[in-house]
């Protein structure tokens with residue numbers, strides 16, 4: 001399958017529809033579960049909003065090997081001497 005804008009949006013819509021119908025994922029065995037691999041900007045945001053928007057209806061596990069995630073964004077402020085390196089770290 002070729003990944004183009006149409007298939008990308010279609011797949012995203014299918015995933016969103018699945019998440020809005022947790023019983024489909026749950027398969028009759030308790031809460032549906034989502035495992036997000038990578039706690040960077042994208043993964044942490046996805047995990048946060050799946051948990052928040054499902055209002056506890058989806059059990060979310062975030063897998064991240066690093067204890068602290070250092071964001072690339074704002075790194076210019078560190079390089080410029082306006083922020084400390086710890087300011088870029090998120091636990």
Ligand SMILES: Cc1cc2nc3c(=O)[nH]c(=O)nc-3n(C[C@H](O)[C@H](O)[C@H](O)COP(=O)(O)OP(=O)(O)OC[C@H]3O[C@@H](n4cnc5c(N)ncnc54)[C@H](O)[C@@H]3O)c2cc1C
Nearest residue numbers: 037038039040041042043063064065066069072073074075
């Ligand atoms: C120098 C620089 C400056 C930038 N400045 C900006 C900016 O000002 N504004 C902006 O919007 N964007 C900026 N970006 C882009 C932004 O950083 C990326 O778009 C964003 O970090 C991508 O998020 P992500 O979650 O996809 O990936 P990442 O942030 O790279 O996160 C990936 C995560 O996955 C984890 N991971 C990797 N492999 C595995 C594995 N096998 N199992 C489990 N976890 C794993 C990593 O530890 C990491 O925490 C900048 C990028 C760079 C390089």
